[in-house]
Amino acid sequence: MSTVAYDSTAVLGRHLQRIRHSPGVVILTQTMPITMLLFFGFVFGSALATPGQEYRAFLVPGLLAATAAGGIMTGMFQSAQDAQRGVMDRFRTLPMSRVAVPLGQTAADLLTTVVGMVPLVLVGLAVGWRIEGGVGGALGAFGLLLLFRFAANWVGAYLGLLIRNEEIAGQLGSVTFVLPLLSNAYIPTEGLPGWLRVVTEWNPLSAVAAAVRDLCGNTPPNPDAAWPTAEPVAGALLWSLLLLVVFVPLTVRRYTRSGE
Structure with a gap:
């Protein structure tokens, strides 16, 4: 096994143990979408033009995407907590790969996300959401979700290393809940004002x-939307890869230099 893989596996195990003993942030990011599904789907959904069950079928994929974006909050909090408590400083004194520490953290988050998405999927199926695109489409959808979660967690890891304070990171993490509100996660964008629709x-x-x-075969993309939303599969892939290309080297560089 290569040095990077061995060191990353060790850090991954450490993060899984930490999540096991302090699961608060993970539980919050995983259970909030279920709460919102039940609230939006049955309270606000009845006030929309579309029938309640049809809206819930629209809402579940949006909540899955919001869960993936939650990687920003968990990555930021965990990195800031480790930086403030001196864990990062101790890691830097060890003869281990510099990329292994943030990679192990993001890999651990990805594994917990795989498990954490299961309850949301089951609740979604129970309230009327259906996967109509076949097994291949479902696998592709969840692959995109995990790729975006992985990229979002690198963004959060970088921000946490910048902040280096778990209290501030926890406060800023709540701001990430605004991201789904400025997207099509909960409502279609067609009826929004021009500038807001662009955003x-x-x-x-x-x-x-x-x-x-x-x-998943639920709602076809709107061809009149901006390119990333009109061609969403390509758009989601490009956004995820762009975030990785930008934030992986930034995070590793920040981790390496934060002890200087």
Whole structure:
């Protein structure tokens, strides 16, 4: 096993143990979408033009995308907590790969996300959501969700290393709940004012949500939308890869230099 893989596996195990003993942030990010599904789907859904069950079928992919974006909050909090408590400093004194520490953290988050999405999917199926796009479409949708979660967690890891304070990170993490509100996760964008529609359709979360709906056979993409939302599968892939290309080296560099 290579040095990076061995060191990353060790850090991954450490993070899984930490999540096991302090699961608060993970539980919050995983249970909030279920609460919102029940609240929006049955309270607000009845006030919309579409029937309640049809809206819930629209809403579930959006909540899955919002869960993927929650990687920003968990990554930021965990990195800031480790930086403030001196864990990062101790890691830097060890003869281990510099990329292994943030990679192990993001890999652990990805594994917990796989498990955490199961209850939301089951509740979604119970309230009327159906996967009409076949097994291939479903696998593609969940692959995109995990890729975006992985990219979002790197963004959060970088921000946490910048902040280096778990209290501030926890407060700023709540701001990430605004991202789904400025996307098509909860409502279609067609009826929004011009400037707001542009903002929401260029939000990476909108491309991910639209891609999940398309691959699961729920709602076809709107051809009149901005390109990332009109071609959501390609848009979601490009957004995720762009975030990785930008934030992986930034995070590793920040981790390496934060002890200087």
